[in-house]
Amino acid sequence: xxxxxxxxxxxxxxxxxxxxxxxxxxxxxxxxxxxxxxxxxxxxxxxxxxxxxxx
Amino acid sequence: xxxxxxxxxxxxxxxxxxxxxxxxxxxxxxxxxxxxxxxxxxxxxxxxxxxxxxxxxxxxxxxxxxxxxxxxxxxxxxxxxxxxxxxxxxxxxxxxxxxxxxxxxxxxxxxxxxxxxxxxxxxxxxxxxxxxxxxxxxxxxxxxxxxxxxxxxx
Numbered sequence: 001x002x003x004x005x006x007x008x009x010x011x012x013x014x015x016x017x018x019x020x021x022x023x024x025x026x027x028x029x030x031x032x033x034x035x036x037x038x039x040x041x042x043x044x045x046x047x048x049x050x051x052x053x054x055x
Numbered sequence: 056x057x058x059x060x061x062x063x064x065x066x067x068x069x070x071x072x073x074x075x076x077x078x079x080x081x082x083x084x085x086x087x088x089x090x091x092x093x094x095x096x097x098x099x100x101x102x103x104x105x106x107x108x109x110x111x112x113x114x115x116x117x118x119x120x121x122x123x124x125x126x127x128x129x130x131x132x133x134x135x136x137x138x139x140x141x142x143x144x145x146x147x148x149x150x151x152x153x154x155x156x157x158x159x160x161x162x163x164x165x166x167x168x169x170x171x172x173x174x175x176x177x178x179x180x181x182x183x184x185x186x187x188x189x190x191x192x193x194x195x196x197x198x199x200x201x202x203x204x205x206x207x208x209x
Contacts, residue, residue: 006103014111016101020197023112024103042100046137046192 003045007033015045094206096127096199104192110184114166117199119175119207127201129179131160134194144183144193154188157181177201 008024009031133144141149166178
C-alpha cells in the first residue's frame with residue numbers, strides 16, 4: 001500500500017493514507033513536508049516509527 | 056441565454072393522481088431505494104508518534120470522486136500502540152484515560168468553508184493530547200458512511 005510520510009515542522013514523522021492529514025504543531029499547516037512511501041501495512045508504518053528516534 | 060423554442064411543456068401531458076391519506080404507501084419500494092444510496096468508503100489508517108505534552112490533530116476529508124453530492128458520517132477510532140480492543144482510546148482495558156485528553160470526531164466547518172462549501176466533500180477532525188502516557192504511537196482508523204445518489208469509485 002502507498003502511504004504518505006509526513007515530516008512535521010519539529011522534524012518528527014507520521015504516516016497517513018490519502019484522505020487523512022495529521023497536524024502536530026501550529027506551524028505544520030504551512031511547513032510540513034509530505035512524501036509518498038510504500039509499506040505493506042500500517043503495522044510496518046508503526047515499526048518505522050519505532051525505528052526512528054522518536055519512540 | 057439559450058432558447059429552447061422547440062421544446063414545449065404541457066402541464067396536462069402526464070396524468071397524475073394525488074396520493075390519498077387512506078392509500079397504502081409503497082413501503083417495499085422505499086426500503087429498496089434507501090438501501091441503494093447508503094455506502095461505506097474505504098478504511099483509512101494513519102499513525103503518529105506522540106510524547107508527553109504533545110498533541111495531534113487529525114483531519115480527514117471524504118470526496119465523492121464521481122462528483123455527486125454526499126452527506127457523510129465519520130467513524131474514527133484511536134489506538135495506543137497497535138490496533139486492538141484493549142488499546143482503544145478511550146475505553147480499552149489497557150488504557151488509563153487520565154493520561155490523555157481528546158475530543159470526539161466533529162465535522163470541520165473551517166475546512167468546509169475554506170474549500171468553498173463543496174457538496175461532494177465532508178471534513179472531519181479529531182484532537183488528542185498526551186498528558187503523561189510516555190512516548191507512544193497512536194494509530195487512527197477512519198471509515199466514512201455516506202449517503203449519495205451513486206457510489207464513489209475506488
